[in-house]
Structure formats: C-alpha cells, structure tokens
Amino acid sequence: MIGRDLDVAALTDLLDAHSVVTVQGPGGVGKTSIAQVVGDRLAAGGTSVHVVLLAAVRAEADLIGAVAAALGVGESDVRTSSLPRPFAPDLSERLGDALRGGDTLLILDNCEQVIDACAQLVDSLVGALPDLRVLVTSRSPLLIAAEQVYQLPVLPTTGDDSPGAELFTRRARSVRPDAVLDPAAVADLCGQLDGLPLAIELAAARIRVMSVDEIAAGLTERFALLRSADRTAPDRHRTLEAVIDWSWDLLDDDARVALRRTCLFPNGFTVAAAAAATGMRGAALMDALQALGDQSLLRAYDLDGRTRYRMLEMVREFGEAELVAAGERAEVVAAMSEWARDLCDDVRGRYRQVPDRELVAEVVGDVENLVWVLRQAVDDAPRGDAVETVVTVFPVIAVFWASRGLHAEAAAWAVRVIDALPIPRRDDERLREPWQLTAVVAAAHVLPVGNLRSMARASWMLRRLTRPDRTYLDPVDFLVALLSTRRMPAAYRIVLRGLQPGRPDLVRWAALSIRFNIRENIGDLDGALRDSIEVARLAGRPDSFTAAMTDMTTASLLGQRGQWGAGVGPLRAHRGTIRRTRGRRRRPAGGRVHRRVTAGSRPAGRGA
Structure with missing residues (x-):
C-alpha cells in the first residue's frame, strides 16, 4: 500500500x-x-x-x-x-x-x-x-x-518521489505505459488534488487521452466552478467532487446512463442486472461498462467464476444524485424489481433440475441487492407491482438464509412481509404458488419466535389460498393444507393420507419428513429411522442441501441408537455439500478465521 x-x-x-x-x-x-x-x-x-x-x-x-x-x-x-x-x-x-x-x-x-x-x-x-x-x-x-x-492523513505530495506522485505514476503507467510523466508536474497535480488517493487515481485515469498539464488545467477550471457554486463545502469534498464530476463529463451518453442507472445496486451487479437496469444490451452495454472502468468509476471482480462490477461508495452517491436529477429513480427501481422477480422465478423454476451449489452461487452475490428490492416493495405494498415483487423475492431470500442457518434474518423479514401484504385474491392463479410459498415460509419462521399475530395472519392467508382438490397432488398445496388446520389431530390425519399408496413422490417426501420428526419426538427411533431413510430415497437429489440435512438426521438417529460407526458415513458424504451451500471461511496464515463479508440484510422500520 x-x-x-x-x-x-x-x-x-x-x-x-x-x-x-x-x-x-x-x-x-x-x-x-x-x-x-x-x-x-x-x-x-x-x-x-x-x-x-x-x-x-x-x-x-x-x-x-x-x-x-x-x-x-x-x-x-x-x-x-x-x-x-x-x-x-x-x-x-x-x-x-x-x-x-x-x-x-x-x-x-x-x-x-x-x-x-x-x-x-x-x-x-x-x-x-x-x-x-x-x-x-x-x-x-x-x-x-x-x-x-x-x-488518517492524506498522502504527502511534496517532492517528485512523494507517495502521492508515486501513486499517480503507477496508475498512469497501468493505463498508458508510454505516457510522458514529468515528475515536477505530477507532484504539482497531486498537490492540487490535496493528496486524496481516490482523487489521484481518478485523475490518473485521464492520462489515457490527456497530458499531465492538460489534466491540471482541466482541474483548475473545475475547482473554480465548484468554489463559486458552494463556498461552504470543505476543500477536500470539493476536490473529490470535482474529479468525479469531470470524469462524468468525459463519458458518452451510454456510459452516463449506465452509471446513474446501476448505482442503486448496493452490492455490485452482473452484466444481466446492468442490462435490466439500463435497458442496454450486447456491445452497447459492454462498451458503456468498459468506459466506466477506463475512468476508474467502476471496478470488475470475480465471484464464483462470474464477473461482477462494483462502484466505490463516493461514486455511487454521485450517481444517485444524477439519477434523482434526471427524474429516473422510480423507473430504475421498477426495472430492478423486474430483474429481481425474473432472477427469483428462474431460481425457483430450476430448483429440481440444477444442483444447489449452482443456484447458491447465482444468488449469493445478489442477496443484498434482492433485499434492497424487497425493502422497496414492502414499503410500497400494495401499490403497483410491489405485491408481486414481495411474494416472488421473499421466499428465495428466506430459503437461502435458512440454508445457511440464518433463521432470525428470515423471521425478522417474515413479520414485516406478512404485515405488509394485502388480502390474497382467490382467482389469481399466476401468483397463487408464490403467495403460498411466501405464507408457508413466513409461518415456518414466525412460529418458533412466538409471534402469534403474524402466525394468525399467515394462516388466514393460507386458508384463502388453499385448494382442497390439490392437497395430495402438489407438495406446496399439501403444506398449505397442513398449516391451515387448527388442531394437531387434523394435521396428523393429513400427514397419514399423504402417505397413502399412489401419492406423488414429492407429497410422500413432505409427509414422511414431518412424520419422522413426530416419531423421533415421541421416542419411536426405529420408525423415525425408517422414515428418514425413505425420505432420502425420495429426495432424488443426492447433491442437494435438503438431502444433506436428511442424512444428518439419519446420522443423529443412528447415534441415538448407539450405532456410531454407521452414523459417520452419512455425515462424511455431505460434508462438502454443507460447506458449498453455507459458504466456506477463508483461513489466512496462522490458521485463524479471517472473514470479509458485505453486510446489510435485516429489515429496518417502515420507510427505511
């Protein structure tokens, strides 16, 4: 450094x-x-x-x-x-x-x-x-x-070999190796930039098409304009604003559109997300992203083999100001909401065909972006497409959190989601399944924390969405019927009927999953073990997180029966699946955990 x-x-x-x-x-x-x-x-x-x-x-x-x-x-x-x-x-x-x-x-x-x-x-x-x-x-x-x-002080800029001058020279050489860089002129320019590293890096990106003297002259003009516009702003704030503003003016129209319409993504974005937010495709979009990268306004990085882009926070703030000034914020929020719905629909639609690790890799980088969209939709419900966004996005995020054991995150959001949603329509067949999944997932997470009000509202929604004729044909409708009952004996009768011969495998899988937990809780370890083994067979996806959790249950049951050796096999078989799905901790030299995580997912109060 x-x-x-x-x-x-x-x-x-x-x-x-x-x-x-x-x-x-x-x-x-x-x-x-x-x-x-x-x-x-x-x-x-x-x-x-x-x-x-x-x-x-x-x-x-x-x-x-x-x-x-x-x-x-x-x-x-x-x-x-x-x-x-x-x-x-x-x-x-x-x-x-x-x-x-x-x-x-x-x-x-x-x-x-x-x-x-x-x-x-x-x-x-x-x-x-x-x-x-x-x-x-x-x-x-x-x-x-x-x-x-x-x-933290700014970088020293006095002298031809000052740290500020060295930073400018390195960044400029990386952009244009044959550029003529007069050391004295570079030092003077870095002094103009108050030794701010970000301002120096942004200015160095200009060396691709300008000389050091031309950069200095352009900055002098920018500073004069800013000082006349706002004499109360701190000098260093004006310095950085001037450099970013100048970078903005050097962009073509497509690059400006790309910057202001992607700046709302809080955790970076993929090319597909940028296309959704900007409306651009193909070469035009890639050229715009390249232009932002050339001006050091955007940085590319890889996550699980996928290229993503991220803006520095100061650039995001500038972009959001430009977005508001252009009167496009509502339009961009709507575009991001559509992108989020499409992403979650795609993930849910491919769940039975694609290994969990691939779906997790697609979702993990955009969780914070999906939560941002969900927050906007919850605050806007029931207006416009907000309800569709909530019931499409929430189940995917909540299941992702649950797969990583972050049940409190899902529970905190479940309460807010249930409170924000209106009465579901009985005749909306297109959204019936997303509505059901939202209510089922929410109910499953508010019940353990004892939130009876939210649980009652979720149950009421489920009763409106239930289709008795489909109870034993579809696993989601089966779960809806279970959660819609008010007494345990009635729920257990539904479970037993779900196990009758001829039921679809996924309905039998759901019923067995419930019954083996009931049997374990009442001490019937033999019956629970038989059910657990059958659940694993019906899952049909040996690489899935669900199958891994089932085998962990089988191992636990074997352990309770004193069959420790037999229980080791299922645990070993899914060690990799659990790590891939929940995420792996990076271990630095010294062997201690060193995590670097972007945070920010739990809901704030309404209007946040």
Missing part, C-alpha cells in the same frame, strides 16, 4: 494498547484499504479477524442483524435430537458468543451512516469481551469512552 507503512504501524500499535480504534477521515482518503491491510497483517500473526463491510447498511435498525449475519451467529447447530437449536429472536444476544475466546479483531467498515447504532454496539461488545478489539472506519467518530481516534 503506497505511502501507508507508518499509518499501518501506528494503527497496529494503537490496537495493541486500546480496545477500540477508529480510522477517521474524509471520503476517498483510503480508510477501507488501510483497515484491510491492518486486518491482513494481524490475521497473518494468528489473530482471528472478522471484517464486516457496512456500506450497504442504510438504517440503524439493520446494523445488529447485518453484523450477526456476517459473523454467522444465526447458524443453527444440530443437537442430539437432530432438530436445530432454537434461534434467539434478539441476534445481539449471540454476537458475544461468536466473538468470545482468544485474540479477536472485529473490523466495522463504513460506519458513518449508522454511527449511533455502531457506537452502542461497539460499546456493549468491548464492555463484555475484554479480549476483543474493534477497528472502525468512519467519517465521524463513535464518541465512546473506549475509543481512540486515528486521523
């Missing part, structure tokens, strides 16, 4: 002496980059490091759920009874457990938009965990007693 060795050393020393250190500085100064370098250095020394990226979190009520999801505290473990351990309704109760034990560093990046919630969370964590250290990056301090603030 150019010019930051002393800062890295200083931050490392501060973390040795203090439990909370905040890296403070203006946007574009490099707070995120230096926090990641410090985290990598400590992880290499054996510290357990958890990095939570909070740029996508916009509401303070989202913070604890976002951090909990990033730390994996919602992950269920399996008891000897094979049933998941009940999850805590308040995720904050389990954060301490996830961070307790040994030398641990928690990095909370980009906290300024939720600074009060971050302050409360950090204060409570360090008060309860004496071995925990927290590194925060923010434009504002936490203002808590344990905090030590480190003001």
Whole structure:
C-alpha cells in the first residue's frame, strides 16, 4: 500500500494498547484499504479477524442483524435430537458468543451512516469481551469512552518521489505505459488534488487521452466552478467532487446512463442486472461498462467464476444524485424489481433440475441487492407491482438464509412481509404458488419466535389460498393444507393420507419428513429411522442441501441408537455439500478465521 507503512504501524500499535480504534477521515482518503491491510497483517500473526463491510447498511435498525449475519451467529447447530437449536429472536444476544475466546479483531467498515447504532454496539461488545478489539472506519467518530481516534492523513505530495506522485505514476503507467510523466508536474497535480488517493487515481485515469498539464488545467477550471457554486463545502469534498464530476463529463451518453442507472445496486451487479437496469444490451452495454472502468468509476471482480462490477461508495452517491436529477429513480427501481422477480422465478423454476451449489452461487452475490428490492416493495405494498415483487423475492431470500442457518434474518423479514401484504385474491392463479410459498415460509419462521399475530395472519392467508382438490397432488398445496388446520389431530390425519399408496413422490417426501420428526419426538427411533431413510430415497437429489440435512438426521438417529460407526458415513458424504451451500471461511496464515463479508440484510422500520 503506497505511502501507508507508518499509518499501518501506528494503527497496529494503537490496537495493541486500546480496545477500540477508529480510522477517521474524509471520503476517498483510503480508510477501507488501510483497515484491510491492518486486518491482513494481524490475521497473518494468528489473530482471528472478522471484517464486516457496512456500506450497504442504510438504517440503524439493520446494523445488529447485518453484523450477526456476517459473523454467522444465526447458524443453527444440530443437537442430539437432530432438530436445530432454537434461534434467539434478539441476534445481539449471540454476537458475544461468536466473538468470545482468544485474540479477536472485529473490523466495522463504513460506519458513518449508522454511527449511533455502531457506537452502542461497539460499546456493549468491548464492555463484555475484554479480549476483543474493534477497528472502525468512519467519517465521524463513535464518541465512546473506549475509543481512540486515528486521523488518517492524506498522502504527502511534496517532492517528485512523494507517495502521492508515486501513486499517480503507477496508475498512469497501468493505463498508458508510454505516457510522458514529468515528475515536477505530477507532484504539482497531486498537490492540487490535496493528496486524496481516490482523487489521484481518478485523475490518473485521464492520462489515457490527456497530458499531465492538460489534466491540471482541466482541474483548475473545475475547482473554480465548484468554489463559486458552494463556498461552504470543505476543500477536500470539493476536490473529490470535482474529479468525479469531470470524469462524468468525459463519458458518452451510454456510459452516463449506465452509471446513474446501476448505482442503486448496493452490492455490485452482473452484466444481466446492468442490462435490466439500463435497458442496454450486447456491445452497447459492454462498451458503456468498459468506459466506466477506463475512468476508474467502476471496478470488475470475480465471484464464483462470474464477473461482477462494483462502484466505490463516493461514486455511487454521485450517481444517485444524477439519477434523482434526471427524474429516473422510480423507473430504475421498477426495472430492478423486474430483474429481481425474473432472477427469483428462474431460481425457483430450476430448483429440481440444477444442483444447489449452482443456484447458491447465482444468488449469493445478489442477496443484498434482492433485499434492497424487497425493502422497496414492502414499503410500497400494495401499490403497483410491489405485491408481486414481495411474494416472488421473499421466499428465495428466506430459503437461502435458512440454508445457511440464518433463521432470525428470515423471521425478522417474515413479520414485516406478512404485515405488509394485502388480502390474497382467490382467482389469481399466476401468483397463487408464490403467495403460498411466501405464507408457508413466513409461518415456518414466525412460529418458533412466538409471534402469534403474524402466525394468525399467515394462516388466514393460507386458508384463502388453499385448494382442497390439490392437497395430495402438489407438495406446496399439501403444506398449505397442513398449516391451515387448527388442531394437531387434523394435521396428523393429513400427514397419514399423504402417505397413502399412489401419492406423488414429492407429497410422500413432505409427509414422511414431518412424520419422522413426530416419531423421533415421541421416542419411536426405529420408525423415525425408517422414515428418514425413505425420505432420502425420495429426495432424488443426492447433491442437494435438503438431502444433506436428511442424512444428518439419519446420522443423529443412528447415534441415538448407539450405532456410531454407521452414523459417520452419512455425515462424511455431505460434508462438502454443507460447506458449498453455507459458504466456506477463508483461513489466512496462522490458521485463524479471517472473514470479509458485505453486510446489510435485516429489515429496518417502515420507510427505511
């Protein structure tokens, strides 16, 4: 990291002496980059490091759920009874457990938009965990007693070999290796840019078509315009705004459209998502994305073999301002909602044909984007296409969370979804199944937390959606019929009827899954084991997460019968499936967990 060795050393020393250190500085100064370098250095020394990226979190009520999801505290473990351990309704109760034990560093990046919630969370964590250290990056301090603030300086720009000049030269050479770079002119230009690393990098991208002197002259004009427009803005804010604004003016119309219409994606986007948001296709879209990359306004990266694009937060803020000024925000939100519905419809439609790991790989990068769309739709329901968006997107997100054990995330959203939805129409056959899945998934998650009001509303929806003639023909209708009953004996009769000869395999699979849990709970281990083995046979997808969980249940039942050796086989067979579906933790040198996760999924209050 150019010019930051002393800062890295200083931050490392501060973390040795203090439990909370905040890296403070203006946007574009490099707070995120230096926090990641410090985290990598400590992880290499054996510290357990958890990095939570909070740029996508916009509401303070989202913070604890976002951090909990990033730390994996919602992950269920399996008891000897094979049933998941009940999850805590308040995720904050389990954060301490996830961070307790040994030398641990928690990095909370980009906290300024939720600074009060971050302050409360950090204060409570360090008060309860004496071995925990927290590194925060923010434009504002936490203002808590344990905090030590480190003001991250801009890069020095004095001298031809200054860090600022070195950064400009490296970036310029990567764009145009044969460019003529006069060291004195480069140093003067970096001084104009106040030593802000982001501004220097954006300006260096101009070297593709301009000389250093031409870049400097253009910036001088930009600064004059900005100072005359807003004399109250801080100088460094005007510097960065000038550079981004100039990059914007150098874009053609298609590239401008691409920037302002993709900036709402909180967690980056794929080419397909960009096409949906912009309306562009093929070469025109790729040329626009390439133009944004050439101006350093967009960065490409790979996730599970798929190319994605991400904007820096300052560029996203600029793009959103341009989007609002163009009067296109509502149109883009509608386009993103359609993209989300199409993605979730496609995932649900291919579930029986495609291995889980492939579907998970497609969904994992866009979970935060889907949650953003869901939040807009819940706030807008029942207007327009909002209801269709909610019932199409929520089941996919909730099942994804459940597959990773994040049941509290699904439960928190289930309450809000159920409260927001209107009365379902009996004659809307096109949306009947998404409605059913939404109500079934919501009911399954609000029941364990004892939310009787939401459970009653979900059951009422299911009774309106039930089709008695299809109860034993379709597994979703079968589950709807079960959840629509008010008494256990009636529900058990439906289960037994679902096991009658001639029923479709998926209906028998659902009925057996319920019966083996009932049998286990009443102590009939032999009967439960027979049902569990039959469930695994009917699943028909040996690589699926469902099959893996079934075999884990079989292993648990064998263990309860004292057949430990026989129970090892099913566990080993699905170890890879569980890891691929739930996600793998990256282990750095020193063997300790080092997670880098983008967080921000739990719902805030209405209007967030």
